[in-house]
Amino acid sequence: MSLTPRAVVVHRPTEYDELIARHGTRGQAAFFLSSRGREIEEVESRHARQLAAMTAVTSSLPVDWRRGIVERADLPRFLFSPEDVIIVVGQDGVVANVAKYLHGQPVIGVNPDPERNPGVLVPFAPEAASHLLQHISDVRRLPVQARTMVQAQLDDGQRLLALNEVFVGPASHQTARYTLTLADGRSERQASSGVIVSTGTGATGWCKSISLERHSEVSLPNPVDDSLAWFVREAWPSPATGTKLTEGILDIQNSLYLAVESDGLVIFGDGIESDFVFASWGQRLQIHEAAVKLSLVH
Numbered sequence: 001m002s003l004t005p006r007a008v009v010v011h012r013p014t015e016y017d018e019l020i021a022r023h024g025t026r027g028q029a030a031f032f033l034s035s036r037g038r039e040i041e042e043v044e045s046r047h048a049r050q051l052a053a054m055t056a057v058t059s060s061l062p063v064d065w066r067r068g069i070v071e072r073a074d075l076p077r078f079l080f081s082p083e084d085v086i087i088v089v090g091q092d093g094v095v096a097n098v099a100k101y102l103h104g105q106p107v108i109g110v111n112p113d114p115e116r117n118p119g120v121l122v123p124f125a126p127e128a129a130s131h132l133l134q135h136i137s138d139v140r141r142l143p144v145q146a147r148t149m150v151q152a153q154l155d156d157g158q159r160l161l162a163l164n165e166v167f168v169g170p171a172s173h174q175t176a177r178y179t180l181t182l183a184d185g186r187s188e189r190q191a192s193s194g195v196i197v198s199t200g201t202g203a204t205g206w207c208k209s210i211s212l213e214r215h216s217e218v219s220l221p222n223p224v225d226d227s228l229a230w231f232v233r234e235a236w237p238s239p240a241t242g243t244k245l246t247e248g249i250l251d252i253q254n255s256l257y258l259a260v261e262s263d264g265l266v267i268f269g270d271g272i273e274s275d276f277v278f279a280s281w282g283q284r285l286q287i288h289e290a291a292v293k294l295s296l297v298h
Helices: 015-023 026-034 040-059 072-077 092-099 126-134 206-213
Strands: 006-011 066-071 084-089 106-110 144-147 150-154 159-162 165-169 176-182 187-192 194-198 228-233 247-250 256-260 264-269 276-280 284-289 294-297
Touching: 006 040, 006 072, 006 092, 015 026, 015 040, 026 040, 040 084, 040 126, 066 072, 072 092, 084 092, 084 126, 092 106, 092 159, 092 294, 106 126, 150 165, 150 194, 150 264, 150 276, 159 165, 159 264, 159 276, 165 176, 165 284, 176 194, 187 228, 194 206, 194 256, 206 228, 228 284, 247 284, 256 276
Parallel strands: 006 066, 006 084, 084 106, 106 294
Antiparallel strands: 144 294, 150 159, 150 284, 165 194, 165 264, 176 187, 176 256, 194 228, 228 247, 256 284, 264 276
């Protein structure tokens, strides 16, 4: 017999929460903000919208469902189950934060503050999400969009998943040195400030800014495409390093390979620098489309 679904509500502390944690009282937080030309009322207003959205979601859950609430910082320690329905209340980035811990569970994104959040991955207003939750009779019938993810894997078995992009580069502002190899056999030793491999979901962010700045002719993938876009940042020409292989598209059957020739490179995903994989000299890294996809309810 299948288990009753569990609703897992994922959120992050609001700016108001963080201010109170740092300064202790509302008065001290208000003084801190005023010294920087800001008013605490604006922060409190956004905090209230977040709380209202959380209340709307939790009060609309089917009465027979199990429930769980987890903050973003606790995601690495939270054990998700196959029957979970994930409800993200917050910014688009929180969906990216949770995606790498899932294996096909549906994700409902709730946007508590549409005036500030684009809502690309959190398309539902709190009232719309409440209506959806109240009328769920079978979670398997939820309309989901499969979003491609990217995987970076080292030859020692370490791997990292990301919804938007993975970055490979130096931990500081030094130069990354490596040999880049494509599936068709083309290869080049390079010195650069790093390599980015992006999904279609991430193609509206960091990847797009690189594409626009260099006037790239690479056609960036859509969110549901299986392909990935890759860019080398600031490749440096020298007698030992080249700049010919600096951008392209990886289809579902191909990978990008990097042989590390630096003292150490870091690999992180979706801008979370604290969650990284370390690659040392001589290691080989493979980057390709992940087998798992994000199931985003739309």
